[in-house]
Amino acid sequence: MNTDFTTSRLTGWGRTSPSTASVAQVSRDNVAGLLKDPYRRGVLMRGLGRSYGDAAQNAGGVVLSLEGSAEETVLDAATGTLTAGAGASLHDLLKVIVPQGFFVPVTPGTRFVTVGGAIASDIHGKNHHVEGSFGNHVRQLTLMLADGTVHEIGPDQNPTLFWATVGGMGLTGVILEATFSLIPIETSLCTVNTIRCRNIDVLIDEMSHGDDDHRYSVAWADLLATGSRLGRSVLWRGDHTKLAELSSKEAADALKYEPKHLATVPPLIPSFGFVNKMSSTLFNELWFRKEPRRKNGGHKSIPAYFHPLDAIGSWNRVYGNGGFLQYQFALPFGREDELRQIVERIAVSKTASPLVVLKRFGDANPAPLSFPMPGWTLTVDIPTRAEGLGQLLHSLDEVVMQSGGRHYLAKDAHTTPTAIRRGYPRLDEWKQIQRSVDPGQLWQSDLARRLELI
Amino acid sequence: MENAVGEVQNILVLGGRSEIGVAIARELLTPSTQRVTLACRRPDETRDVEASLSRDGLRVDSVIFDGADTSTHADFIDNVVATSGDLDVVILAFGLLGTQEECDDDPQAAVKIAHTNYTGAVSISLEVAKRFRQQGHGRLIILSSVAGERARKANFVYGSTKAGLDAFAQGLSDAMVGTGANVMIVRPGFVHSAMTAGMKAAPFSTTPDVVAQLTVRGLRAGKRIIWTPGILRWVFVLMRHLPVAIWRRMPEG
Numbered sequence: 001m002n003t004d005f006t007t008s009r010l011t012g013w014g015r016t017s018p019s020t021a022s023v024a025q026v027s028r029d030n031v032a033g034l035l036k037d038p039y040r041r042g043v044l045m046r047g048l049g050r051s052y053g054d055a056a057q058n059a060g061g062v063v064l065s066l067e068g069s070a071e072e073t074v075l076d077a078a079t080g081t082l083t084a085g086a087g088a089s090l091h092d093l094l095k096v097i098v099p100q101g102f103f104v105p106v107t108p109g110t111r112f113v114t115v116g117g118a119i120a121s122d123i124h125g126k127n128h129h130v131e132g133s134f135g136n137h138v139r140q141l142t143l144m145l146a147d148g149t150v151h152e153i154g155p156d157q158n159p160t161l162f163w164a165t166v167g168g169m170g171l172t173g174v175i176l177e178a179t180f181s182l183i184p185i186e187t188s189l190c191t192v193n194t195i196r197c198r199n200i201d202v203l204i205d206e207m208s209h210g211d212d213d214h215r216y217s218v219a220w221a222d223l224l225a226t227g228s229r230l231g232r233s234v235l236w237r238g239d240h241t242k243l244a245e246l247s248s249k250e251a252a253d254a255l256k257y258e259p260k261h262l263a264t265v266p267p268l269i270p271s272f273g274f275v276n277k278m279s280s281t282l283f284n285e286l287w288f289r290k291e292p293r294r295k296n297g298g299h300k301s302i303p304a305y306f307h308p309l310d311a312i313g314s315w316n317r318v319y320g321n322g323g324f325l326q327y328q329f330a331l332p333f334g335r336e337d338e339l340r341q342i343v344e345r346i347a348v349s350k351t352a353s354p355l356v357v358l359k360r361f362g363d364a365n366p367a368p369l370s371f372p373m374p375g376w377t378l379t380v381d382i383p384t385r386a387e388g389l390g391q392l393l394h395s396l397d398e399v400v401m402q403s404g405g406r407h408y409l410a411k412d413a414h415t416t417p418t419a420i421r422r423g424y425p426r427l428d429e430w431k432q433i434q435r436s437v438d439p440g441q442l443w444q445s446d447l448a449r450r451l452e453l454i
Numbered sequence: 455m456e457n458a459v460g461e462v463q464n465i466l467v468l469g470g471r472s473e474i475g476v477a478i479a480r481e482l483l484t485p486s487t488q489r490v491t492l493a494c495r496r497p498d499e500t501r502d503v504e505a506s507l508s509r510d511g512l513r514v515d516s517v518i519f520d521g522a523d524t525s526t527h528a529d530f531i532d533n534v535v536a537t538s539g540d541l542d543v544v545i546l547a548f549g550l551l552g553t554q555e556e557c558d559d560d561p562q563a564a565v566k567i568a569h570t571n572y573t574g575a576v577s578i579s580l581e582v583a584k585r586f587r588q589q590g591h592g593r594l595i596i597l598s599s600v601a602g603e604r605a606r607k608a609n610f611v612y613g614s615t616k617a618g619l620d621a622f623a624q625g626l627s628d629a630m631v632g633t634g635a636n637v638m639i640v641r642p643g644f645v646h647s648a649m650t651a652g653m654k655a656a657p658f659s660t661t662p663d664v665v666a667q668l669t670v671r672g673l674r675a676g677k678r679i680i681w682t683p684g685i686l687r688w689v690f691v692l693m694r695h696l697p698v699a700i701w702r703r704m705p706e707g
Binding site (some may be wrong): 014016017019040054060061323325394414415 | 455456457458459460461469484485486511525540587588589590591632633634635678
């Protein structure tokens with residue numbers, strides 16, 4: 001079967017650093033055929049393009065998207081596991097599994113990510129402090145190597161290649177299918193406790209003591225506030241609501257799952273966008289004030305609690321033509337002073353948008369390039385037209401490097417090969433494994449070129 | 455590769471002794487920059503430039519390149535790519551100014567200027583464009599000149615080469631749309647530099663550093679054409695329409 005290639009300009013979700021590639025949608029049956037052609041600039045798989053930077057771009061090369069096929073999805077309710085094609089999105093899967101009493105083991109802030117992308121980025125969510133990242137829950141996956149051979153791998157089956165693929169940014173092969181465990185749920189609601197914290201010290205203290213009592217925990221922080229209000233924040237902690245917590249009327253439809261689409265941001269936005277110091281300051285003030293000081297036990301739906309931004313299509317357009325980047329790093333426990341220092345530098349620079357998240361991570365997994373480490377992770381969205389942003393980020397990189405921290409490859413759009421080498425001490429070990437399964441360097445990406453991953 | 459805030463890793467300066475070219479390269483330097491390649495006819499004469507760019511983590515090399523020797527251009531680009539990888543930014547900054555008297559005395563001097571500034575620039579630009587199409591990204595900065603906006607009797611040979619180059623660059627810029635790469639045209643006015651030493655400065659004269667700052671700002675903003683200083687754009691709206699009788703009497707310098 002012939003595959004139709006089109007020449008397309010690709011960017012990540014941040015809409016920065018565009019590059020052009022030959023792009024095609026393929027079914028899992030014709031991937032192998034396409035790998036036989038010699039491509040000078042290599043091949044890369046792309047999911048839904050939700051990586052913020054250049055992870056799913058391959059300038060001058062070939063970029064393939066795997067068609068999501070619903071027939072491949074098999075839910076084994078007895079063992080609580082799901083087998084899905086790598087092209088399937090969490091959005092597709094949730095529609096199938098929530099009404100049957102299951103939830104995905106890990107979800108990021110959007111459900112518009114594919115299973116393949118979730119594994120390649122080893123994504124994490126609000127439950128990392130107790131349940132780890134996506135790779136921790138994968139029992140088995142099917143990987144096609146550069147030579148077209150197909151291998152079943154897992155934590156007990158060729159674990160070296162398996163863990164190199166988890167967090168491997170698509171550079172070990174094509175993930176075709178995966179089997180992973182699910183979380184059994186009684187209802188499709190979450191019981192959420194809210195705590196308003198007047199500054200980052202209160203937040204760190206609160207998270208250090210109460211997080212472990214809840215499956216989910218994440219905080220929003222105001223990165224424009226300074227002084228005694230530095231890092232003022234709202235902490236939401238939640239658990240899947242038990243059936244017994246609901247009234248009999250609510251319980252009748254306990255597993256209802258209806259994600260809503262509120263609006264789509266149109267393509268015609270003024271080039272300077274809508275996110276600026278004034279609009280962000282106003283938003284942060286309202287967002288902070290609307291929350292109660294402390295509230296226990298409100299109910300939220302899965303979309304409202306886990307994926308609030310998904311209700312607005314193409315929300316990345318609000319930053320205008322220049323786009324935005326998401327700066328996400330992790331620092332180990334014991335480096336709270338450095339965390340505070342970074343928060344202060346960002347706050348003083350007045351560059352941050354209101355999209356800021358602080359999360360306390362639990363244990364790391366065995367994957368050499370997995371991002372989460374025991375400690376803290378801060379995520380900040382920043383419009384790229386912010387004056388002096390490059391310099392600011394390089395100075396933050398220094399603090400991250402000196403603190404033994406690291407940057408998240410799935411988000412990165414700015415850092416240097418040096419910062420990645422420092423942040424991922426097992427990079428050389430990973431490179432060796434990668435090279436052993438791809439001696440001809442078929443797998444390529446802009447991220448890999450920029451950060452010298454291969 | 456270029457990152458989200460427009461910082462680049464690999465810079466090639468065609469005309470490694472051009473003060474404007476080097477100033478633009480210097481303005482582009484960030485902690486993300488890994489390599490600057492200075493290309494010129496006599497690489498042993500760029501040691502001082504190399505030293506002025508040098509810093510931790512940055513590799514500065516000089517390589518032989520003759521803008522006028524078009525038969526070598528294809529191999530030249532292949533070799534640069536083989537040693538330094540993808541080209542993120544290429545600055546086309548070589549050119550001969552000459553004097554009108556030289557050209558009047560010896561038309562072969564004019565041919566040499568025309569060949570270097572136009573034919574040579576066309577040749578290497580197309581080689582760069584070819585490479586950019588293959589790699590799916592890249593930015594080419596072409597140094598034009600306001601002298602090409604309307605030929606002046608004091609330097610019309612030089613002016614005409616820049617007029618030709620400017621028209622070529624506009625076409626190339628349009629042709630590159632959709633390839634992932636782009637071409638930016640810089641039209642400086644009178645720039646104080648070694649090339650113009652001893653000449654009488656024209657109004658709105660500028661320096662290589664100012665040209666470099668405006669160029670990099672324009673590059674990051676995705677501009678297609680910039681004038682340095684910016685006011686020249688409006689000055690030349692006027693100049694272009696001055697009656698010939700007045701234009702012809704423009705100063706000789």
